[in-house]
Amino acid sequence: GNHGQSLAYAARAYGTQATVFVPEGANSLKVTAMRRLGAEVIHFGQDFDDCLMESKAYAGRNGALFIHSANEPLLVAGVATHTLEIMEEAPDVNAVFVAIGGGSGLCGACLAGKGINPGLEVVGVQSSGAPVVYESWTARSLLRKDECDTFAEGIATREAFAMPARILWDTVDDIMLVSDADLRRAMLTLLETTHVLAEGAGAAGLAGLYQRRDRYAGKKVAVIVSGGNLTLDGLADAMNKERAW
Structure with a gap:
């Protein structure tokens, strides 16, 4: 949502790309907005918490910076x-x-x-x-x-x-x-x-x-x-x- 869009915008502004995890069936407007801002959007799981766990694992596998939507x-x-x-x-x-x-x-x-x-x-x-x-x-x-x-x-x-x-x-x-x-x-x-x-x-x-x-x-x-x-x-x-x- 707003968090994903803001990170997508910031990543593009600094010449990189954000990868954002969203649940299956996520709000299509949010997904489209994040992609327009340059993010790679990956659908996973049923809700926010499923995405949280998978995004942490993804960051570990790929050496990416994990940015939590609240603990930051x-x-x-x-x-x-x-x-x-x-x-x-x-x-x-x-x-x-x-x-x-x-x-x-x-x-x-x-x-x-x-x-x-x-x-x-x-x-x-x-x-x-x-x-x-x-x-x-x-x-x-x-x-x-x-x-x-x-x-x-x-x-x-x-x-x-x-x-x-x-x-x-x-x-x-x-x-x-x-x-x-x-x-x-x-x-x-x-x-x-x-x-x-x-x-x-x-x-x-x-x-x-x-x-x-x-x-x-x-x-x-x-x-x-x-x-x-x-x-x-x-x-x-x-x-x-x-x-x-």
């Missing part, structure tokens, strides 16, 4: 710039809602946002069908699931990764779960009211805020919408199943 300090520093920009544009913001996949984006929001304003509330949002980061944060223990069940592939992960998990244990104010139905409603609400086309993962922050709308009434809240890789079939599916709020 420089990656967290890079994605943290989204919250840095929020704090520069709206320094009086009270809270930020961020989707959770591997956790790098949420870690970045905590480190940058609270580094500027320690009173900033940072809330992570995860699908109830893929709750491993939420459960790890609650238990203060690194957990792994055998499976996950959400249409939002950008936040469909079965494992809590060590570096982001430990950052979140010390920094994030809250992590919450939302249903796939709420993710679809948030997608359609963004499209209908702001003309922003977001995939399920990209709409997670808004789904969380809507669930907590009474608590944050009258406050200034930022929602990070990260992920616009929504296919026409995905949009049609959302429209057939749900309606905007």
Whole structure:
């Protein structure tokens, strides 16, 4: 997704090629975008975690640099710039809602946002069908699931990764779960009211805020919408199943 596209772009900019692993049946828009940016895309396994294991093995076999999608300090520093920009544009913001996949984006929001304003509330949002980061944060223990069940592939992960998990244990104010139905409603609400086309993962922050709308009434809240890789079939599916709020 966004991680693969960013690495493909950076690799091309420095005169090399990224190799990106994606699951079988991966979002076609994401695959096309990565290839257009010069990446070699290899389909493997059923989900993110299958790809993670195979990409590590591939890097070992070929002497390539393995770049994790979450356990990378420089990656967290890079994605943290989204919250840095929020704090520069709206320094009086009270809270930020961020989707959770591997956790790098949420870690970045905590480190940058609270580094500027320690009173900033940072809330992570995860699908109830893929709750491993939420459960790890609650238990203060690194957990792994055998499976996950959400249409939002950008936040469909079965494992809590060590570096982001430990950052979140010390920094994030809250992590919450939302249903796939709420993710679809948030997608359609963004499209209908702001003309922003977001995939399920990209709409997670808004789904969380809507669930907590009474608590944050009258406050200034930022929602990070990260992920616009929504296919026409995905949009049609959302429209057939749900309606905007």
